[in-house]
Amino acid sequence: MTTIAELGEIGLIARITAGLPQSAGVIVGVGDDAAVLDIGCGELLVATCDAQVEDTHFRLRHTNPHDIGQRALAVNLSDIAAMGARPRFALISLLMPPTLDIAVLDGIYEGLREEAAQFDVALVGGNIARNAERLIIDITLLGTGTRNMLLRRDSAKPGDAVMVTGSLGSAAAGLLVLEDEQLAAKIPSEKLVGVLAALRTPTPRVAAGQWLAQHDVTTGVDVSDGLAADLSHICEASGVGAHIEAESLPIQPEVVTLATLAGREPQDLALFGGEDYELVFTVPADRADVLAHELFVATGVKATAIGTICEGSAMTLFRQGKPSPLRSNGWDHLRST
Amino acid sequence: MTTIAELGEIGLIARITAGLPQSAGVIVGVGDDAAVLDIGCGELLVATCDAQVEDTHFRLRHTNPHDIGQRALAVNLSDIAAMGARPRFALISLLMPPTLDIAVLDGIYEGLREEAAQFDVALVGGNIARNAERLIIDITLLGTGTRNMLLRRDSAKPGDAVMVTGSLGSAAAGLLVLEDEQLAAKIPSEKLVGVLAALRTPTPRVAAGQWLAQHDVTTGVDVSDGLAADLSHICEASGVGAHIEAESLPIQPEVVTLATLAGREPQDLALFGGEDYELVFTVPADRADVLAHELFVATGVKATAIGTICEGSAMTLFRQGKPSPLRSNGWDHLRST
Numbered sequence: 001m002t003t004i005a006e007l008g009e010i011g012l013i014a015r016i017t018a019g020l021p022q023s024a025g026v027i028v029g030v031g032d033d034a035a036v037l038d039i040g041c042g043e044l045l046v047a048t049c050d051a052q053v054e055d056t057h058f059r060l061r062h063t064n065p066h067d068i069g070q071r072a073l074a075v076n077l078s079d080i081a082a083m084g085a086r087p088r089f090a091l092i093s094l095l096m097p098p099t100l101d102i103a104v105l106d107g108i109y110e111g112l113r114e115e116a117a118q119f120d121v122a123l124v125g126g127n128i129a130r131n132a133e134r135l136i137i138d139i140t141l142l143g144t145g146t147r148n149m150l151l152r153r154d155s156a157k158p159g160d161a162v163m164v165t166g167s168l169g170s171a172a173a174g175l176l177v178l179e180d181e182q183l184a185a186k187i188p189s190e191k192l193v194g195v196l197a198a199l200r201t202p203t204p205r206v207a208a209g210q211w212l213a214q215h216d217v218t219t220g221v222d223v224s225d226g227l228a229a230d231l232s233h234i235c236e237a238s239g240v241g242a243h244i245e246a247e248s249l250p251i252q253p254e255v256v257t258l259a260t261l262a263g264r265e266p267q268d269l270a271l272f273g274g275e276d277y278e279l280v281f282t283v284p285a286d287r288a289d290v291l292a293h294e295l296f297v298a299t300g301v302k303a304t305a306i307g308t309i310c311e312g313s314a315m316t317l318f319r320q321g322k323p324s325p326l327r328s329n330g331w332d333h334l335r336s337t
Numbered sequence: 338m339t340t341i342a343e344l345g346e347i348g349l350i351a352r353i354t355a356g357l358p359q360s361a362g363v364i365v366g367v368g369d370d371a372a373v374l375d376i377g378c379g380e381l382l383v384a385t386c387d388a389q390v391e392d393t394h395f396r397l398r399h400t401n402p403h404d405i406g407q408r409a410l411a412v413n414l415s416d417i418a419a420m421g422a423r424p425r426f427a428l429i430s431l432l433m434p435p436t437l438d439i440a441v442l443d444g445i446y447e448g449l450r451e452e453a454a455q456f457d458v459a460l461v462g463g464n465i466a467r468n469a470e471r472l473i474i475d476i477t478l479l480g481t482g483t484r485n486m487l488l489r490r491d492s493a494k495p496g497d498a499v500m501v502t503g504s505l506g507s508a509a510a511g512l513l514v515l516e517d518e519q520l521a522a523k524i525p526s527e528k529l530v531g532v533l534a535a536l537r538t539p540t541p542r543v544a545a546g547q548w549l550a551q552h553d554v555t556t557g558v559d560v561s562d563g564l565a566a567d568l569s570h571i572c573e574a575s576g577v578g579a580h581i582e583a584e585s586l587p588i589q590p591e592v593v594t595l596a597t598l599a600g601r602e603p604q605d606l607a608l609f610g611g612e613d614y615e616l617v618f619t620v621p622a623d624r625a626d627v628l629a630h631e632l633f634v635a636t637g638v639k640a641t642a643i644g645t646i647c648e649g650s651a652m653t654l655f656r657q658g659k660p661s662p663l664r665s666n667g668w669d670h671l672r673s674t
Contacts, residue, residue, distance in 0.1 A: 004442060005435035009465055015439070016446045023459030025425065035461035037426055039481050041378025049428045049477060051466045088362065089374055091386045093475050095432070098342035102352070105341060109353045122360030124372035128346055129388045133470045138430050140386060140477035144376050 033082035033221055034143070036150060044150065046143040048079040054134035058200075062178065065107025067200045068137070072108075073115040075224070076141035077204035078277040082222035084213020085145035087119050087206060092126035095136040108137065119206055151213045151220035151281070156238035160218055160309040161288035165205050165278045165301050167250040168227055169266060172273025173258045174199030186261050191254045202277040208301040212281055215291060220281035226274040228315065232328030234282065235315060244271075244307035244326055246319040271317070271326070282309055370419035370558055371480070373487060381487065383480040385416040391471035399515065402444025404537045405474070409445075410452040412561070413478035414541035415614040419559035421550020422482035424456050424543060429463035430475040437472060445474065456543055488550045488557035488618070493575035497555055497646040498625035502542050502615045502638050504587040505564055506603060509610025510595045511536030523598050528591045539614040545638040549618055552628060557618035563611040565652065569665030571619065572652060581608075581644035581663055583656040608654070608663070619646055 004012050017030040027044060028036035034048035052058060052072040060068075073090065080087045092112065096105075116123055121141070174195040177184045184192060205222070212220055219234045227249075235242055249270040259266040283291055285308065292303040310316075315326040341349050354367040364381060365373035371385035389395060389409040397405075410427060417424045429449065433442075453460055458478070511532035514521045521529060542559070549557055556571045564586075572579055586607045596603040620628055622645065629640040647653075652663040 001438045001440065003435060004433065004437050004439055007439055012439075012442070012465065016442065017460075020450075020460055021454070023461075026459045026461055029459070029461045030463070032462075035426065035428070037461065037479070039376075039378065039380050039382060039425070041376065041380070043376050043378065045376060045382065045479075047426065047428055047462060047477075047479065049430050049462065049464045051430055051432060051464055051475075053432065053466050053468060055469075056467050088376070089372065089384065091372070091384055091477055093386050093388055093430075093477075095388060095390065095473060095475070096341065098340060100341050101338045102341055102344055102349075103338065105349070105353065113357075117358070122363050122366070123354075123357055124360075124363055124366045124374065125369075125384060125386065126367070127386045127388055127475075128349065129390050129473075130393055131390060131468070131471070131473065132392075134468070136432060136466075136468065136473070138388075138432070138464075138475045140384075140428055140430075142374070142382075142384065142479075 032153060033079040036083065042146065043144040044147055046080055046083050046085040046145055047140065048076055049138065049140040050075045050079065051136055051138035053136050060104065063200060065104045066111035069108035069111025070115045070201050072137040072139055073112055074202050074204050075277065076139045077119055077206055078222045078224065080141055080143040081204050081206045081209030082151060082220060082279060083145060084149065084151035084209045084220065085143035086210060087121050087141055087143045089122050089124045089142040090116060091140045092123060093138040094126065094128050095131035095138065097132050098130060100135060145213070149213050151209065151217070153219050153221055153234050154237040156219045156234050156240050156282040156309045158240055158309055158311045159285055160282040161285045161305045162231065162242055162244065162280065162282055162307040162309060163288060163292065163303045163305050164223070164227065164250065164280045165208055165303050167252050168223065168276050168278065169251050169255045169269035169273050170195045170198035171202065171275040172269040173255040176258055176262050180262065183258065183262055187257060194252060195254060195258065199275065202275065204277055205279045205301060207299045208295060209279055211295060211298050212279065217281045217283045220279055223276040223278045223280055224274060226272040227280060228271045228326050229328050231280055232315060235313060239313070241310045241312040241314045242307055243310055243316050243318060246317055248304065248306045250304040369490060370416040373420065379483065380481040381484055383417055383420050383422040383482055384477065385413055386475065386477040387412045387416065388473055388475035390473050397441065397472070400537060402441045403448035406445035406448025407452045407538050409474040409476055410449055410458070411539050411541050412614065413476045414456055414543055415559045415561065417478055417480040418541050418543045418546030419488060419557060419616060420482060421486065421488035421546045421557065422480035423547060424458045424478055424480045426459050426461045426479040427453060428477045429460060431463065431465050432468035432473040432475065434469050435467060482550070486550050488546065488554070490556050490558055490571050491574040493556045493571050493577050493619040493646045495577055495646055495648045496622055497619040498622045498642045499568065499579055499581065499617065499619055499644040499646060500625060500629065500640045500642050501560070501564065501587065501617045502545050502640050504589050505560065505613050505615065506588050506592045506606035506610050507532045507535035508539065508612040509606040510592040513595055513599045517599065520595065520599055524594060531589060532591060532595065536612065539612065541614055542616045542638060544636045545632060546616055548632055548635050549616065554618045554620045557616055560613040560615045560617055561611060563609040564617060565608045565663050566665050568617055569652060572650060576650070578647045578649040578651045579644055580647055580653050580655060583654055585641065585643045587641040
C-alpha cells in the first residue's frame with residue numbers, strides 16, 4: 001500500500017484532480033487560490049475553503065479562542081484577497097469533540113464575528129459534526145469580482161518587477177518563539193508582540209488585493225506556503241523564471257534579531273517560512289515605483305520590489321550579488337511530522 | 338464549565354447564530370437547508386455544507402470507498418434539492434491521517450466524480466489538511482435557482498396536504514442490519530440490498546426538488562434528521578401544526594420485515610430514523626393527487642400524501658385513528674454517544 005504521506009500534498013492534489021472534466025461556468029477551477037465561477041451575471045463568483053486544525057494550526061492551551069476564530073476567517077480572506085475579489089459570504093463547518101467547553105466556542109465565534117464585521121462578510125450557514133479528538137474549523141468563503149478584474153497567476157512577463165506587500169518572515173519568527181521558551185526570554189516581551197500577532201492573527205490584504213486587481217498588475221497570489229513556494233506558482237503558470245534579491249526582502253528588525261538568536265538565517269524565514277498572508281505580485285518594471293506609492297496612499301499598505309521576472313523557468317536567489325538556485329519547497333501538510 | 342454536549346446541537350446553533358447582523362445580499366441565512374444569496378443577477382446563489390466523518394457517518398472497514406465519496410456529495414445534493422435549486426459547483430475539504438492508503442482516496446474520488454457527473458456538478462476546488470485520527474470529507478455545494486422559484490419552509494397553510502417522496506425508514510433499517518449481524522442472517526440477502534443502498538448511497542431528489550419548486554408547492558425540506566424532526570421545521574417556520582396518518586407512511590416491505598424482526602415499530606423507523614434524503618413538502622390539498630401524478634410523469638419519483646397541515650403548533654400522529662403527540666426529536670450529533 002502507498003500512503004498519502006508518501007505521495008505528498010502536491011502529488012495528491014495532482015492525482016485527485018487529474019482529468020477533471022471541463023464544466024460550463026468554471027473560469028478558474030482547481031489549483032488557484034480560489035475558484036472563479038460564472039453563474040451568468042456581471043459579477044463572477046470566487047470560492048475558497050481552508051481549515052484550521054487543532055494541534056496543527058493552533059493549540060487550545062496556547063491560543064486565545066478569539067484569535068483562533070479570527071485567524072480561521074483571515075486565512076480564507078487572504079485567498080479571496082489573492083484573487084483581487086471582494087469577500088461576501090462565509091459558511092462555517094465545525095468539527096469538534098462533545099466535551100469541548102462552550103466558553104471556547106463562544107470565544108472563537110467572537111473572533112469570527114469581529115473579523116467578519118471588519119471585512120463586511122456575512123456568516124450565512126454551516127454545519128456541526130462530531131470529531132472526537134480535536135476541534136477543526138473549516139470555512140468556505142465566497143466573494144465576488146468583476147470579470148477581467150481578478151488577479152491572475154499566468155500572465156507575468158520577463159522584465160516585470162516582483163513585489164510583495166508588508167513584510168515577510170514575521171509569522172515564522174513567531175513560531176520560533178512559541179517553540180522555544182528560552183528564545184523568548186532573551187528579548188524584551190514588547191518586541192515579541194508583533195511576531196506573535198503576525199502568526200496568530202494575520203491581516204489579510206483584502207483592500208490591497210482589490211486595489212491591485214484594478215490597477216493592471218500582471219499577476220498576484222498570497223504568501224501562505226512561503227514566498228519561494230508561492231512565487232513558484234506564478235512562474236509555473238506564466239512559463240517564466242525569477243531573480244530575487246535577498247537584501248531587498250522586507251523583514252522586520254525583531255525578525256532579524258529572533259532569527260539570529262535562534263541560529264537561523266533571517267532571509268530563510270522570509271523565503272520559506274510561510275503563513276505571512278501577504279501578497280506577492282508582478283507589474284511592469286517602469287510602473288513599480290508609482291504603483292507602490294499609489295497603493296500606499298489608497299490602502300496604507302507598503303509594497304517592496306524584491307526582484308525581477310526573467311526568461312526560462314528557474315528561480316534564482318542573489319545574496320550580495322552571488323546567484324544560487326531558489327528552491328520552491330514550501331510546507332507539506334501531509335509529509336511533515 | 339458547560340460542554341457543547343450539554344447544550345446540544347440545537348442549543349449550540351441558537352447560541353452561535355444569535356443576533357447575527359442583517360447583511361445585504363442574504364435572502365436566507367443560517368437555519369434553512371441552505372443559504373440563499375443575491376450577488377446581483379437573475380439567478381440566486383444557494384450554498385450548503387455537510388461533512389461525513391469516519392466512525393460517525395461511515396466506517397472504512399464496512400464501506401466501499403466509492404460509496405463514501407458518492408454519499409458525501411449526495412447528502413449535500415439533498416440540501417440543494419430541498420431548496421428546489423440546481424446544483425452547480427463543489428469544494429471538497431479533506432481532513433485525513435497521513436497514513437491513509439491512497440487506494441482509499443482513489444475510491445472515494447471515483448464515487449465523488451461519478452456522483453458529480455450524474456448531477457452535472459463541477460468539482461472546482463478544496464483543501465487538504467491533516468487530521469491524525471480519522472478521515473473527514475467536508476463538502477460545500479453551490480447551486481443556483483430563480484428568484485421566487487426556490488422551496489420555502491415558512492409558507493405552509495392549514496388544509497395543505499403533507500406529502501413525501503419515495504419511501505421512509507429504509508436507511509434506518511439498513512443501520513439495524515449493520516448493527517446486528519444476527520438480524521441480517523434471518524432474511525435472504527437479496528432483501529437487504531435495498532436498505533443497505535438506501536443507507537450507503539442515498540439518491541438525492543434533485544430533479545424532484547426543482548420540479549416541485551416550479552409547481553407551486555407551499556413548502557419543502559429534505560428528510561435528513563427524520564420525518565418528524567424535518568416536518569417540525571416546516572411547522573415552526575410556518576406557524577402551523579400537522580396531523581400525520583401512521584398508516585399512510587410509505588414504507589418498503591423489507592423495512593417492515595426487518596423492523597419487526599428487530600422488535601421495532603416500522604413506523605418509528607419512518608418517523609424518526611433519518612438519513613432518508615427524501616423530500617417532505619406541502620401543497621394545497623385539492624392539488625395533491627394531480628401534482629403527485631405529474632411529478633411521477635416528469636421525474637419518475639413517487640409522492641405520497643401522509644397527512645394535513647392544521648392550525649396551532651402541535652404535530653399529532655394518528656395510529657388507526659387514535660391521536661398521540663408526534664415528538665420532533667431527531668438525531669443530535671453532539672448529545673448522542
